[in-house]
Amino acid sequence: MDLFELDTTQRLSREEAAAKLHALADALSRHNSVELERDGRRVTVSVPDEVNLKVEVELGDENELEIELTW
Numbered sequence: 001m002d003l004f005e006l007d008t009t010q011r012l013s014r015e016e017a018a019a020k021l022h023a024l025a026d027a028l029s030r031h032n033s034v035e036l037e038r039d040g041r042r043v044t045v046s047v048p049d050e051v052n053l054k055v056e057v058e059l060g061d062e063n064e065l066e067i068e069l070t071w
Contacts, residue, residue, distance in 0.1 A: 006038055047071070
């Protein structure tokens with residue numbers, strides 16, 4: 001299978017970022033997949049009933065909160 005990778009960075013307000021995370025969380029809780037779109041290309045990612053959740057926080061010159069789901 002070919003590797004597909006989508007890596008984007010957007011500058012958003014805190015409220016806009018929260019809305020995007022909320023939409024993703026809603027999709028995960030209601031469906032067994034999430035849809036992502038970039039440059040007119042839509043990708044559907046199947047998500048199983050159980051996933052591994054990793055939360056990483058880095059505090060320093062630049063702060064980072066990383067949330068990762070794997071399966």
